[in-house]
Amino acid sequence: xxxxxxxxxxxxxxxxxxxxxxxxxxxxxxxxxxxxxxxxxxxxxxxxxxxxxxxxxxxxxxxxxxxxxxxxxxxxxxxxxxxxxxxxxxxxxxxxxxxxxxxxxxxxxxxxxxxxxxxxxxxxxxxxxxxxxxxxxxxxxxxxxxxxxxxxxxxxxxxxxxxxxxxxxxxxxxxxxxxxxxxxxxxxxxxxxxxxxxxxxxxxxxxxxxxxxxxxxxxxxxxxxxxxxxxxxxxxxxxxxxxxxxxxxxxxxxxxxxxxxxxxxxxxxxxxxxxxxxxxxxxxxxxxxxxxxxxxxxxxxxxxxxxxxxxxxxxxxxxxxxxxxxxxxxxxxxxxxxxxxxxxxxxxxxxxxxxxxxxxxxxx
Amino acid sequence: xxxxxxxxxxxxxxxxxxxxxxxxxxxxxxxxxxxxxxxxxxxxxxxxxxxxxxxxxxxxxxxxxxxxxxxxxxxxxxxxxxxxxxxxxxxxxxxxxxxxxxxxxxxxxxxxxxxxxxxxxxxxxxxxxxxxxxxxxxxxxxxxxxxxxxxxxxxxxxxxxxxxxxxxxxxxxxxxxxxxxxxxxxxxxxxxxxxxxxxxxxxxxxxxxxxxxxxxxxxxxxxxxxxxxxxxxxxxxxxxxxxxxxxxxxxxxxxxxxxxxxxxxxxxxxxxxxxxxxxxxxxxxxxxxxxxxxxxxxxxxxxxxxxxxxxxxxxxxxxxxxxxxxxxxxxxxxxxxxxxxxxxxxxxxxxxxxxxxxxxxxxxxxxxxxxxxxxxxxxx
Numbered sequence: 159x160x161x162x163x164x165x166x167x168x169x170x171x172x173x174x175x176x177x178x179x180x181x182x183x184x185x186x187x188x189x190x191x192x193x194x195x196x197x198x199x200x201x202x203x204x205x206x207x208x209x210x211x212x213x214x215x216x217x218x219x220x221x222x223x224x225x226x227x228x229x230x231x232x233x234x235x236x237x238x239x240x241x242x243x244x245x246x247x248x249x250x251x252x253x254x255x256x257x258x259x260x261x262x263x264x265x266x267x268x269x270x271x272x273x274x275x276x277x278x279x280x281x282x283x284x285x286x287x288x289x290x291x292x293x294x295x296x297x298x299x300x301x302x303x304x305x306x307x308x309x310x311x312x313x314x315x316x317x318x319x320x321x322x323x324x325x326x327x328x329x330x331x332x333x334x335x336x337x338x339x340x341x342x343x344x345x346x347x348x349x350x351x352x353x354x355x356x357x358x359x360x361x362x363x364x365x366x367x368x369x370x371x372x373x374x375x376x377x378x379x380x381x382x383x384x385x386x387x388x389x390x391x392x393x394x395x396x397x398x399x400x401x402x403x404x405x406x407x408x409x410x411x412x413x414x415x416x417x418x419x420x421x422x423x424x425x426x427x428x429x430x431x432x433x434x435x436x437x438x439x440x441x442x443x444x445x446x447x448x449x450x451x452x453x454x455x456x457x458x459x460x461x462x463x464x465x466x467x468x469x470x471x472x473x474x475x476x477x478x479x480x481x482x483x484x485x486x487x488x489x490x491x492x493x494x495x496x497x498x499x500x501x502x503x504x505x506x507x508x509x510x511x512x513x514x515x516x517x518x519x520x521x522x
Numbered sequence: 523x524x525x526x527x528x529x530x531x532x533x534x535x536x537x538x539x540x541x542x543x544x545x546x547x548x549x550x551x552x553x554x555x556x557x558x559x560x561x562x563x564x565x566x567x568x569x570x571x572x573x574x575x576x577x578x579x580x581x582x583x584x585x586x587x588x589x590x591x592x593x594x595x596x597x598x599x600x601x602x603x604x605x606x607x608x609x610x611x612x613x614x615x616x617x618x619x620x621x622x623x624x625x626x627x628x629x630x631x632x633x634x635x636x637x638x639x640x641x642x643x644x645x646x647x648x649x650x651x652x653x654x655x656x657x658x659x660x661x662x663x664x665x666x667x668x669x670x671x672x673x674x675x676x677x678x679x680x681x682x683x684x685x686x687x688x689x690x691x692x693x694x695x696x697x698x699x700x701x702x703x704x705x706x707x708x709x710x711x712x713x714x715x716x717x718x719x720x721x722x723x724x725x726x727x728x729x730x731x732x733x734x735x736x737x738x739x740x741x742x743x744x745x746x747x748x749x750x751x752x753x754x755x756x757x758x759x760x761x762x763x764x765x766x767x768x769x770x771x772x773x774x775x776x777x778x779x780x781x782x783x784x785x786x787x788x789x790x791x792x793x794x795x796x797x798x799x800x801x802x803x804x805x806x807x808x809x810x811x812x813x814x815x816x817x818x819x820x821x822x823x824x825x826x827x828x829x830x831x832x833x834x835x836x837x838x839x840x841x842x843x844x845x846x847x848x849x850x851x852x853x854x855x856x857x858x859x860x861x862x863x864x865x866x867x868x869x870x871x872x873x874x875x876x877x878x879x880x881x882x883x884x885x886x887x888x889x890x891x892x893x894x895x896x897x898x899x900x901x902x
Contacts, residue, residue: 506569508879
């Protein structure tokens with residue numbers, strides 16, 4: 159088009175304009191109360207952490223803001239991570255809150271290259287929830303822990319009054335040892351890195367939505383909930399020199415790529431036609447007015463790999479059951495630093511932004 | 523999915539683009555009326571691929587964007603009342619009223635629920651007989667029939683605790699208002715396929731003749747948009763101005779008779795304010811006398827709420843195609859999706875948000891192909 163396009167503005171997190179008009183130093187001036195978006199894994203979540211939590215108790219390790227912290231303890235490099243699970247419904251096609259609570263934390267550890275080893279498990283149960291439900295969740299956790307090769311070694315149980323919880327909430331924390339020579343950080347990404355996704359995206363989010371109250375649409379999609387430690391191990395066996403890994407959970411692929419682009423200061427270019435979106439996910443998103451790039455995954459990873467190792471890493475991934483659908487979707491570029499841009503199927507481009515809060519279904 | 527994949531085919535898109543390029547001999551300004559079409563255009567980068575002479579102006583067809591501030595304020599007031607369950611489509615929750623949105627009301631204890639159909643709200647009303655359940659009935663001719671059907675059901679089944687906060691709008695009067703504006707630059711229209719699937723095409727020939735503009739009804743996939751543009755440009759180049767149906771798989775000339783009968787029964791035409799534009803005569807629907815008891819504005823006595831819109835927001839000019847979103851001084855500075863001044867920056871179908879999200883890139887510095895193209899590398 160002949161029109162002059164708008165001048166580029168920096169990403170919201172660093173834009174001075176966002177600070178303009180901050181008439182008082184108090185954080186989160188826009189939100190005197192917590193809104194759902196603060197837990198959505200997008201810009202609102204990031205703001206809550208940056209402006210409220212970090213100033214109060216942030217140290218150098220927390221300031222890394224990775225999915226897990228990389229720590230040195232007695233000469234050993236440890237990864238340490240925690241996550242809370244508040245999924246509704248508790249049981250969904252392809253899994254339940256129990257699998258999620260184990261695999262989610264295992265995967266956060268695996269993304270730092272660690273061998274996940276031990277988990278803690280904190281239950282918050284609602285008064286009145288059926289014991290058979292708790293039992294099914296616990297069994298799923300046991301099965302998932304065995305499959306992931308981790309052991310639950312400490313825990314806690316609290317009960318809240320009826321009406322104060324959704325039946326079962328779980329928090330898990332985990333530790334694992336990071337092998338020597340492995341240093342996975344977004345800051346290591348450089349232009350030329352190849353971006354690989356381990357398989358089809360959007361399955362978990364669509365599986366959850368398909369059984370959520372008021373939606374119940376018939377779709378043949380199961381959650382991809384799975385432990386990724388083994389896949390990461392087979393990738394690191396090819397080269398310890400992977401630059402960064404992320405599991406694109408809340409906020410989906412878009413959030414994961416944006417986090418990496420922002421932290422590394424490089425641009426990310428994604429070729430839309432290469433991103434594996436299964437038809438059932440595309441259809442569900444089309445009906446609901448959602449974008450598959452923003453839909454959650456629970457058994458996928460995104461890797462930024464030096465170009466010279468990309469082919470070998472891709473082969474290793476495809477040889478692993480959880481990486482069979484691995485594919486190159488784009489690359490890190492010098493252009494548009496800190497931004498993610500998609501080249502569309504038709505040959506146009508668009509910015510893939512960090513989601514704000516929750517993705518909202520469109521009216522029409 | 524049938525009727526999706528085949529309408530996103532890059533090779534066919536290229537062929538249509540080539541035809542448009544070879545047809546155009548001078549500049550033309552087309553308006554796509556519908557927000558869903560705006561979304562497709564920006565998301566797929568279609569505007570970047572069209573010839574420079576074809577300018578797409580994004581019209582006032584996002585129901586979220588044009589819902590007046592004062593109706594949002596009424597919604598916020600009703601949703602804040604104890605004993606109310608306020609049901610809405612998802613994307614209305616983030617639309618700023620005066621100083622807050624429905625998310626804020628929810629965080630302050632209001633029972634605000636996202637539903638996917640007004641019938642879900644009716645179900646909630648039946649399950650909660652001791653609560654007042656209100657559905658936020660906004661949108662164009664596309665969302666009006668299910669809302670009409672729901673009120674009809676509520677009356678038939680005698681469900682006293684259900685009501686509708688109505689702010690329905692109609693496309694043809696908006697087209698008329700745009701054409702009558704002295705600064706109007708629009709020379710042809712892409713009409714909204716889903717609106718016509720309900721209403722049919724009878725309202726459009728008169729408009730096309732009176733204002734001498736081609737009107738091409740089309741759908742929402744990239745190929746639909748391109749075919750609509752191709753036919754509109756062809757008409758303009760030939761000096762024609764007729765109504766065409768480029769969306770025959772969904773639109774019949776007579777529309778959907780059952781839906782039309784339902785609209786006729788439940789609603790009546792009224793003047794309606796459009797956010798950023800002002801009042802357009804006969805451009806909306808309200809509940810007819812027969813169904814007035816289900817009108818939330820009366821039930822909750824909020825008819826008196828009136829609101830002035832912020833002066834620095836130029837969404838009205840954007841919605842009328844007078845300026846492009848980034849030509850507004852507030853765009854990307856005072857006004858972002860985080861802090862929207864107007865609704866066009868809130869909804870993902872709003873022209874301002876679409877520009878902000880997908881086009882912040884300086885296209886002059888669009889990403890060049892990587893130095894070693896992946897296509898040519900052994901990877902992938």
